[in-house]
Amino acid sequence: MPTMQPALAVPAIPDPMDAPALRWGILGPGGIANTFASAAREGTRSSVVAVGSRSRDRASVFARRHGIARAYGSYEELVADDEVDAVYIASPHSEHHEHALLALHAGKPVLVEKAFTRNIAETEEILTTAERAGLLAAEAMWSRYLPHYDVVRRTVQDGTLGEVVRISADHGQLLWPDGPQRLADPALAGGALLDLGVYPVAFVDHVLGGLRDVRATGTLSAQGVDITVGMTARAESDVPALMSCTMAAADATAAAVIGTRARIELSSRFYEPSTTVRLIAPDGAALDEYHPDPVHGFRFQIAEIARAVSEGRGEPWSVPWEATRRVMGILDEVRRQVGVRYPGE
């Protein structure tokens, strides 16, 4: 009998267009809120029905751009809107805690941008509040909702790689010192780790789980935010994990899972659906490839949250609360080791 060539697993993420419709409110109409609004409109059955800004003018401009019915000049008005089913929190990390609690106290489920909060204490308060209120609170680590992350995780779980001996992920983008001010500002919980480093940490956690025992070293700016961080940790089954981030240079943003029988490589933009997942034999032979659909990656998280809310679940399957807790715990410990503290912590 011929032996079957090892292959990548098939993803089991449903079509976003099959998810129920949810009426969203966007809190904080900045850069990433545009991506969310376009993906909801063009890639799901959900819609953005309202937007809230600290400025009515900014809310109105955003609403016009995306065809949104209602524009509010305060976040309080947004969360009080009876026709908003769920709120997408798209403010800077430093504000997620306050804004998520504002929405939860108004009875709205929340999808909170990454990093979920500044620290684990703020995360716990949001999750406890959501649990008590019977409402969903979810981390918008959009990559974890994507089919190609499911391909990687399932392929590892199937044993196709043999014994996993190492996992790695790096995320470098040139965003400092001339990029968005948000990243340079300690008061807005700036730095590479919470914006970029959260991706390698979440990737490792998604594929293997159980992240612990992190060791980190890094360089800081004069203002006291991290510019570059190198990290090692142990994932499930004591597999060594190597992770890094920098906002001072662009790197390949590659990730790999290395096993005794085969390895998986995502050689660029591992966290985006523009990447390719490659399964490679120990001798370098190409065994299989998975090419994600690169259009509107955010549609998968929007659809999964709509499913969770309609089924009365408090957390999405792709990013359960325990995963958010593990990731935030690692980020806290990394910041402690590299010496980054935000004002008011």
Ligand SMILES: NC(=O)c1ccc[n+]([C@@H]2O[C@H](COP(=O)([O-])OP(=O)(O)OC[C@H]3O[C@@H](n4cnc5c(N)ncnc54)[C@H](OP(=O)(O)O)[C@@H]3O)[C@@H](O)[C@H]2O)c1
């Ligand atoms: N998933 C992704 O691919 C991705 C990519 C980029 C960023 N993000 C995340 O999304 C969040 C927002 O990032 P962004 O790049 O969209 O930021 P941004 O362009 O600066 O937008 C943030 C918005 O938050 C509002 N805001 C509320 N309080 C604020 C404060 N104290 N200072 C500044 N703005 C404040 C502002 O809107 P108003 O003042 O008009 O209310 C602002 O437009 C961050 O957590 C970031 O990590 C995710």
